[in-house]
Amino acid sequence: MDTTVRLWDTTTGQPIGEPLTGHTGHVLRMAFSPDGRFLATSSRDWTVRLWESATGRRVGEPLTGNTNTVWEVEFSPDGSQLAAADEDGSVLLWDRATGRLVGHPLMGPADSRVAVARSSGSPLVAVEFGEGGVVRLRDVATGQQFGRLLKTHTGHAVYIALSPRIRRRM
Template identity: 30%
Template sequence: MSTRQGFCTLKGHEDKVFRIAFSPDGQILASGSKDKTIKLWSVYTGKEIHTLKGHLDDVYSVAFSPDGQVLASGGGGNDKTINLWQLTNQKRLTLTGHSDWFGAINSITFSPDGKTFASGSADKTIKLWQTEDGKEIFTFTGHSDDVCSVAISPNGQTLASGSKDKTVKIWQLNTGKILRTLTGFEEKIYSVAFSPDGKTLAIGSGDKNITLLPCN
């Protein structure tokens, strides 16, 4: 039986915490909440460093850029925006483009070089953006239901997306071309992740299983 000795509980949000992410150096933890805020925490002290406010609805996704200088956050259905926060001064750039009656930004992932990032939405699309100025590069279309999770491969060449349409799609990142569509899943796909060496794709689905697939 665990006594939880040595565990630290971070308290401060006023509602559910939907997503958390460590900074690349492991010193900061970001948390996105139903209370419409993002909080930054010191991993070593457990103390709140800052609260970022700007979303008009639940914060469904948070992700750090590879250099740790930018935090991207995605809002829920009444917000539908992505905020790019410069962590040195908390300046915010708000991006719009995803749309639907419930266009929640469910997942965000940065490319390895940090120059671009992708967002997966309940509007059934994935968008690729420039990190520096927030300019939309193009939109990936092909899923027939909410995109729940997106991940860019470690070599920066491909993107994987998991959807409520019970498929996983592998895309060429620089063109948006669908390379493969993985089918045969019995339930919705809620999460996808590449292994650090890029050789394996992990898929988490509503059937309670995790599938590991080789990346050819």
């Protein structure tokens, strides 16, 4: 909540380096690139920031374009792209190396919450949580829906994880 990011060594329980600073709002989510070289953070300041994992050095300028709090951030399975879902139900996709937006924003249905997830070998997936616990899966790059509509038994969904086998079903 203090706008910083801290990395910890789980073996020793000690912090690694100094806190990462740069966000002006609460940091909400973090994601490591598949190769572990980069860390992406999302924030209430409507931005995504990219860091070198080993040094904590900021990489490029903040990624902007989201129109509200950025709740979710995730790398593509090959680490070349980065997706961010915001409170307005949109998902933006960036090229990690250039920091440029890729394609057009993916917009979720009205009154839905959108998250992003990845599975090894599959594209980035937008997960739309609609009213009554209905869940839709969409390819972030193409916007194409795939699979069947899912309905949670509780009437709402909060988080999702994808099986590595999802690539066989797409």
